[in-house]
Amino acid sequence: MFQLVEGRTYFTLGGRLRMRPTEATYWDGSYVSLWRNSERGREAFFDARVVTPDSHIAWVQSKPPNDLVWMAELNNARTVGMAGIIVDVAARTGEAGRFFIDNARRGQGLGLELHELVLAFGFGVLRLNSMWLDVRKGNLSGIKCCQRAGWREVGVDLEGHVHPGGPVVHMQITEAEWRSVMSAWDRPGAALEIDAYWQSDGELVARRMITSDLARHIVPGDVLEVGCGSGLIYEALRDAGLLEGRVYRGCDPSREMLKIARRRYPGVEFSTMDSWQEPTANVLSIHVLQHLADYRPALSELLRAAQKLLYIVSWFTDEPDSIQYDEATGFYNNFLNRKLFEEALGFSEGMMMTWRQLDGPKWSLAVRV
Ligand SMILES: CC(C)(COP(=O)(O)OP(=O)(O)OC[C@H]1O[C@@H](n2cnc3c(N)ncnc32)[C@H](O)[C@@H]1OP(=O)(O)O)[C@@H](O)C(=O)NCCC(=O)NCCS
Numbered sequence: 197m198f199q200l201v202e203g204r205t206y207f208t209l210g211g212r213l214r215m216r217p218t219e220a221t222y223w224d225g226s227y228v229s230l231w232r233n234s235e236r237g238r239e240a241f242f243d244a245r246v247v248t249p250d251s252h253i254a255w256v257q258s259k260p261p262n263d264l265v266w267m268a269e270l271n272n273a274r275t276v277g278m279a280g281i282i283v284d285v286a287a288r289t290g291e292a293g294r295f296f297i298d299n300a301r302r303g304q305g306l307g308l309e310l311h312e313l314v315l316a317f318g319f320g321v322l323r324l325n326s327m328w329l330d331v332r333k334g335n336l337s338g339i340k341c342c343q344r345a346g347w348r349e350v351g352v353d354l355e356g357h358v359h360p361g362g363p364v365v366h367m368q369i370t371e372a373e374w375r376s377v378m379s380a381w382d383r384p385g386a387a388l389e390i391d392a393y394w395q396s397d398g399e400l401v402a403r404r405m406i407t408s409d410l411a412r413h414i415v416p417g418d419v420l421e422v423g424c425g426s427g428l429i430y431e432a433l434r435d436a437g438l439l440e441g442r443v444y445r446g447c448d449p450s451r452e453m454l455k456i457a458r459r460r461y462p463g464v465e466f467s468t469m470d471s472w473q474e475p476t477a478n479v480l481s482i483h484v485l486q487h488l489a490d491y492r493p494a495l496s497e498l499l500r501a502a503q504k505l506l507y508i509v510s511w512f513t514d515e516p517d518s519i520q521y522d523e524a525t526g527f528y529n530n531f532l533n534r535k536l537f538e539e540a541l542g543f544s545e546g547m548m549m550t551w552r553q554l555d556g557p558k559w560s561l562a563v564r565v
Pocket residue numbers: 236237240293294295296297298301302303304305306307308309329330331335336337338339340341344468
């Protein structure tokens with residue numbers, strides 16, 4: 197969303213950071229010089245030339261209109277970083293880059309917020325189809341930050357993406373990926389709103405129904421919940437005694453949901469999605485798959501992670517798949533055809549599937565592998 201502050205237009209998602217187009221001023225030029233001439237800046241931007249405040253001013257005055265550069269500010273107007281997109285207007289793609297957070301402000305989640313702003317601008321405002329960026333292989337914080345924001349690694353030193361200074365990782369993200377992974381759950385206020393809904397009586401009863409169904413399938417061994425949200429399934433499992441003698445781990449792509457879960461149940465492991473591949477006896481996916489643009493890639497990952505039991509709850513139908521995307525909230529609310537779902541799971545020897553209708557379109561599927 198846009199915000200007008202003292203005559204300047206900012207783009208913000210309601211978090212700590214807001215961004216505005218960089219200006220032909222000594223102020224912006226000084227920051228850009230400070231960052232671009234630093235060792236990290238020269239490395240990260242693949243460019244060792246000296247930038248002066250005046251060369252910045254000259255560049256802004258003559259830059260091509262598709263080369264967008266923003267300064268990132270805290271809400272108290274302190275300038276803390278920069279980022280940009282070079283838009284390929286005809287191809288509807290953009291190269292994101294020039295990500296920089298001031299040295300003194302690193303490690304506080306601002307880099308991630310800046311990525312989220314840039315992605316929201318690229319997909320939400322410019323309506324690009326996809327974006328890409330290159331990052332040095334040795335730039336661990338740069339890579340981690342990209343991964344956390346939803347960028348996908350495509351390869352190293354791909355044609356047209358090489359640099360004499362060392363190996364380069366090429367990353368991409370499509371609009372569908374951005375929408376399904378990040379935007380909806382981490383939209384300002386969304387996590388709290390959804391968590392409040394999940395605490396309603398009806399949802400509590402629904403969780404009890406799930407735990408009593410799961411009690412008939414759960415096998416000895418630990419539990420991994422993929423898409424743990426704010427931790428309410430964890431609570432239901434614990435209260436039903438299903439976690440006695442087991443270690444529970446939850447993971448979720450939403451930072452905001454994880455924040456709530458960690459605050460609510462300190463000491464329980466709630467982590468981001470990069471850490472979920474570890475094989476576990478019981479893998480749970482509860483009301484997750486219906487909210488993905490395409491459940492198939494996630495399903496094969498879940499199957500890979502499940503050593504003995506994969507337990508899924510979702511919205512199913514015997515009609516054809518019904519894909520429903522809500523523009524206003526950014527959520528997919530899909531109804532999945534059961535037969536196609538079984539086909540996507542694939543059959544392997546020893547696999548056993550048990551369907552159970554819990555309530556209306558809510559079904560559970562227990563897969564013994
Ligand atoms: C890359 C950069 C923008 C990250 O900014 P930041 O504000 O420190 O990053 P955040 O605090 O948002 O951290 C984002 C993630 O990266 C991880 N991270 C940050 N610094 C890290 C480091 N030095 N090593 C490993 N991981 C690191 C964080 O742990 C976090 O992941 P988590 O949420 O799973 O814990 C910043 O380090 C920077 O400006 N570097 C120099 C320029 C650059 O390299 N730009 C990137 C080019 S693509």
